[in-house]
Amino acid sequence: MPDRDFDPKHFDTLDRDLGRITTLEQAAGFVGRPVVGKGIAFLFVVAVALFAVLAFGDQNNTLLIVLAAAFGAYMALNIGANDVANNMGPAVGANALTMGGAIAIAAVCETAGALLAGGDVVSTIAKGIIDPNSLGSARVFIWAMMAALLSSALWVNLATWVGAPVSTTHSVVGGVMGAGIAAAGFASVDWAQMGLIAASWVISPLLGGVIAALFLWFIKDRIIFQDDKIAAARRWVPVLVGIMAGAFAAYLAMKGLKNVLKISTAATLGLGLAVGMACWLIMIPVIRRQSQGLENRNKSLKTLFAIPLIVSAAMLSFAHGANDVANAVGPLAAIVDASRSGQFVDSFNIPVWVMMIGAFGISIGLFLFGPRLIRVVGNQITKLNPMRAYCVALSAAVTVIFASWLGLPVSSTHIAVGGIFGVGFFREWYTERRMKALKQAVPETGHLAREERRRRKLVRRSHFMTIVAAWIITVPAAALLSALIFGAIAVLTA
Known part of the structure; x- marks a missing residue:
């Protein structure tokens, strides 16, 4: 016997209420995600x-070291x-x-690079x-390094936003x-x-762009x-992989491992050539086996x-x-050294705990806030496939x-984006x-209107102008x- 209190409309009302709750939860999760990250x-x-309080609480200038450690962590997050x-x-x-795979690989490799091959000696004056x-005086030096650390972190944060x-x-x-100018003048x-x-603002992106275009x-x-x-x-993919392996072997020996392995420029190039030849020979049977059964089209090439x-x-x-972990911890290490010794020198050893702040800060910042810039670089400037991305790397x-051989100071950021x-x-x-x-061969193909030609541009001009403008104003900003x-510190501590 049916229940007289049963009414199907009650389920419609319940469904609407549950739908509102689900929508509310989704909205709360969307709003809360950036809050959680921050x-x-x-x-x-x-x-x-x-940690800085516990480690240096019994020394002079404890507050300075604590502030510097916090600013260094903030800078590492932004890097x-x-x-x-x-x-x-x-x-x-x-x-x-995938985004998750990229973050995982980058976090492991960034941390390993910082801790295993990070610079143990860094110039305190950049x-x-x-x-x-x-x-x-050491006091003025400390405040200058503090201002440099905080200002650079704020600028990178703004650029990321x-x-x-x-x-x-x-x-x-x-x-x-x-x-330095605020403390001692332009001289x-x-x-x-x-x-x-x-x-290097011009040289870095131009070199990177021209070399990537030549490979493509x-x-x-x-x-x-x-x-x-x-x-x-x-025939050619093993050659390209050999070039990549040789280039990275020389790159790591010259830049990434320069504090672990001291070798001359000639030995570095010789090492790169040897590694490149070995990888070329190894990849010949690997590519032959990997290419078996592939269709004769561009999609198959992406797999290789x-x-x-x-x-x-x-x-x-x-x-x-x-290399770049020193950007986060170099000024911090300088402040710690000057605070403890009361003197400042041109170079010194970076303590392991300072390197760890930089390494883990970079990894955490990548995990929390990196996806946005990864999408900009990977998707929003121009469309990339494995061949084009390989040329960029x-x-x-x-x-x-090449720039190091010429003695030119270049930016890895500018090179990659260039x-x-x-x-x-x-x-x-x-x-x-x-x-x-095609038009010369087949004249009847017609002529595209200017608007259609502009629509078919393969590089987004808005991103191009934004990035170039940010590059130009980075140092002055x-x-x-x-x-x-x-100046504010000088007024407050006067």
């Missing part, structure tokens, strides 16, 4: 500050959120790695930007320069060194547009480039951790080696060239922030 980052900074995207963005954009003797990958090295340089700055750094041209000419793509890939691209991204992350290693721009602009030029050739912070 909360975890804040807890990391607090934990580092508490992880911004700079690491340049290494993993191309692999993610090419769908060779590669000779200012004369330490012009600062007069805007969605622009910037050079953290240039941010630190700008911070040191601004604090304290080594303007010749600053001129070289300014030149080679792949298109020798593999993609061949009648038998698979046979061409069997996927694993080399992942390995190159991991190597770039290792080298980045070995290979360009980064080759360009750093490589992406180079690949995108080369594709635009190549497509336009093919369209003109960080310098201005640092000068203002140093």
Whole structure:
């Protein structure tokens, strides 16, 4: 016998209420996600500050060391959120790695690079930007380093929020320069060194872009547009992998492992050549076996480039951790050393605990805030596939080696993003060239309207202009922030 109290409409009302609750939970989760990330980052900074209190609570200038440790942790978080995207963005954009896989590989390799091969000796004045003797006293030096550390962290944070990958090295340089000018005037700055750094704004992206475009041209000419793509890939992919392996071996020996393995430039190039030849020979049967049964089309070629691209991204992350962790902890180590000794010197050893702050801070910042910049670098500048992304990664290693050989100060950020721009602009030029050739061969194909040609641009001009503008103003913006912070500190401590 049916229940007279039963009414199907009651279930409709219940469904609507449950739907509202689900929507509310989803909205709360969406809103809370960034809050949770910021909360975890804040807890990391607090934990580092508490560690500094426990480790140095019985020494003079404890408050200075605690503040410097907190600022160093904040800077490390921002490096992880911004700079690491340049290494993993191309692999993610090419769908060779998932976002989770990229973050996991980058976190492990960045930490390993920082702890195993990180710089144990670093210049306290950011590669000779200012004369330490012009600062007069250890107290002024400490406040200058504090202002430089905080200003560079704030600038990188702002750039990440805007969605622009910037050079953290240039941010630190700008911070040191601004604090030095505020403390001792314009005469304290080594303007010749600053001129070289300014030149690198142009040299780094141009070198990266041209080399990436040349590799892409080679792949298109020798593999993609061949009648038998698979046979061409069997011949040339091992060669390209050998070039990559040799370049990274030299790159790591020259940059990432320079504090562990001391070898000359000639020995570095010899090591790179030997590793490249060995990998070329090893990859010949590997590529032959991997290419069996593949169809003669471009999609099959992506499979052959996927694993080399992942390995190159991991190597770039290792080298980045070995080199750029000093951007986060160099000023912190300088402050700690000057606070404990009452003196300041041009170079000194970085304590292990300071390196760990940089290493773990970069990994946490990457995990919490890195995906946004990874998407910008990987997807929103130009469309990447494994071949194009491979050209970007290979360009980064080759360009750093070439620039180091010429003695040019370059930015890994500018090189990687410049490589992406180079690949995108080369594709635009190549497509336009093919369209003109087709029109000459078949005149009835017609002419595209200007609006349609603009719509078919392969590089997003809005991202291009935003990133270039951020590059140009990084040093002056960080310098201005640092000068203002140093001025505020001087007033408060007067």
